[in-house]
Amino acid sequence: KQEVTQIPAALSVPEGENLVLNCSFTDSAIYNLQWFRQDPGKGLTSLLLIQSSQREQTSGRLNASLDKSSGRSTLYIAASQPGDSATYLCAVIKAAGNKLTFGGGTRVLVKP
């Protein structure tokens, strides 16, 4: 059974500092991995998707890497801003059509 872990559970940084969020999964046989952002009381916003054949994806200040063999993904957010404060979730899927398996999330606070 796939298990996804996110460490740390919470993170507080001053504005301008780079953020590093970690995600690990126990079964390396994944189809893709997605990073999401969730604001309080809101749904999930897809940030980046990395397919199993890819090593990384970038969008603006966000960069996500994937190391399937070690079961790890890292989300980097450069030059953090207070607006980056949110909960970040990673999730993996075993095959197209299957359900997502989520990590517990990392709650990020960027202090002005």
Add this chain to the structure above:
Amino acid sequence: GAVVSQHPSWVICKSGTSVKIECRSLDFQATTMFWYRQFPKQSLMLMATSNEGSKATYEQGVEKDKFLINHASLTLSTLTVTSAHPEDSSFYICSGPDTGSSYEQFFGPGTRLTVL
């Protein structure tokens, strides 16, 4: 990215009543949709997989007679919470996948249900 809408965004009801939540894919067709519930400060818990034109698949421990799912078309799935009780109060979120090669999942904004 693709857009998923939910209606209503919040609902308050009396114990014993039924509540229907709609999930629509606005710019893509979804043969499959997923329903989740989320308690405060917890991650999402998958309740069921909704399949267009066939019965939903429920996760272990989820009562199918209490949480009725109907996926009547390629753009609409509904979740009905029957005979709601205060313990059903939660945040319900649906998602639909892009069935292209990436299978990226897109989530609705969620529905906050409060049962008095």
